[in-house]
Amino acid sequence: MIEQWAQTALALVPVWGGWLIMTVTFLSCLAFPLPASLVMLAGGAFTASGDLSLAVVAGAALVGAVAGDQTGYGLARAGGGPLWDRIAARPGAGALMTRAVSDLAKRDLIAVFLSRWLFSALGPYVNLAAGMTRLDWLRFTAAGVAGEAVWVGVYVGLGRAFAAQIDEIGAAMANMAGGLGAAAVALVLGRM
16 A cells, blocks of 8 residues: 555656645654655656756755654644653554654754654654653754755755666665664664
């Protein structure tokens, strides 16, 4: 089903352009299982062919991602306890949330920065943990925007640079992201 959604999203990128890219990145930063990285790759590829504007694609991706981060942080700050309990009850999410809180306690800014792009599977949970633990909003925002800029730059840039090989790049990046996410979960489980 996810593969079918990914194919549909890719077909809609040239039609909806920035609006689709912004919406998908926004929702992905709220832990919706959407192919945001693949959509940014496709958007970058369409900028190479001249079908979409690079500024629009990159700007929409960045605005969507930052808005998603801010929404997650704000919701968690306002209603943290019940939200935490509800999300932690989901299979797999409890371990990710525990890891996010642990990382924030040790290295708050670097945890936020790296969870935007290198360990992006942890991003939504770091947003929630940051809000619930009342991490300073300006510090959270600065680290989050910097990390999201890296995430957007890498994926849109790769899509633009390797437009002819977009399917292969998307598969490789998905495998790498999945591997990094699995490694992060394995480390958390190993610590437990």
